[in-house]
Amino acid sequence: MEQDVYDVIVIGSGPAGCTAAIYAARGGMRTLLIAGVTPGGQLMLTTIVENFPGFPDGIMGPELMDRMREQAERAGAEVIYDEVTGVDLSTYPFVVRTGGQEFRALSIVVATGAASKWLGLESERRLMGRGVSGCATCDAPLFRGAKNMVVVGGGDSAMEYALFCANLAEKVTVVHRRDKLRASRAMQERAFANPKITFVWDSVVEEILGEDRVTGVRVRNLKTGETQVIPCEAVFIAIGHAPATEVFRGWLELDEEGYIVTHDYVKTSVEGVFAAGDVHDKKYRQAVTAAGFGCIAALEAIRFVEGVKLGIVKPRIPASGS
């Protein structure tokens, strides 16, 4: 086989991508990790991470990601800091393009993640990591014992966050822009049944208050125009995520929200292309679950590449992208 063909190309360098690269390289695969121009994924936006096993005193998100990438390199993966601009999955070996280069691979692990959506307020940016967070599961325990935590949004994530926060705070206030939730009935029922959770309907957050830490939110009722200040120690924004799947559109099956559709945990609609982490998992979204999916994807990629090299597996290539 040609010299420039990698066994496994991993796209994305969050916990899923780094773990996939560690496993693939340690499994004897010639592995390329395309880490992105700003590597590390969402943990780069986090301060202390207290729920990643192995760090009883916690670890800063960026340091955890540096270490994971270093571990991938030490395992033998080549790392480049570039963005993937396109793929061609209609030829085999597959083609992966960055701004200036073209790479070929017997197998691809897509671990490009998903970005939280934000309200877009100046105060939200300023107080990020100081009470404002996109992940209650990650950060609410840092505010254990709070008098009030605010959750913004009306979907399943918002309900999950509210229920999680209710175990840690005296009270939780959900601020939603309509008077009906988008969340599944089961999640709605659980949230409505929890006496610690109250709802502020038809309302949007206009400003997050506080100098160097969150002290409250100012919300405006969209129907009456009235504003009120809700004191709180933390605000969790749960208004959806956007998966980074644009370059795969037309090549891989995506769901209506743009997430990669998988079966058997990590297999995509194209044999030999695997998805790991938040790019396909919209339910759990944890660093440790992403790492777990990265491991599974690499093990499946190794098995696939071995099959190709032995002539047992004949990749079925789609006709073309759109």
Ligand code: NAP
């Ligand atoms: P989502 O379902 O898209 O809900 C986003 C919520 O944020 C909606 O209530 C939306 O309001 C609100 N919103 C959007 N933009 C806003 C803005 N600019 N300002 C204020 N509010 C805004 O997102 P999600 O809750 O993250 O869920 C995404 C997917 O993952 C869903 O398919 C969900 O079922 C799934 N999920 C499942 C679980 C579970 O099964 N346990 C947990 C988490 C997520 P509107 O309702 O007015 O549009």
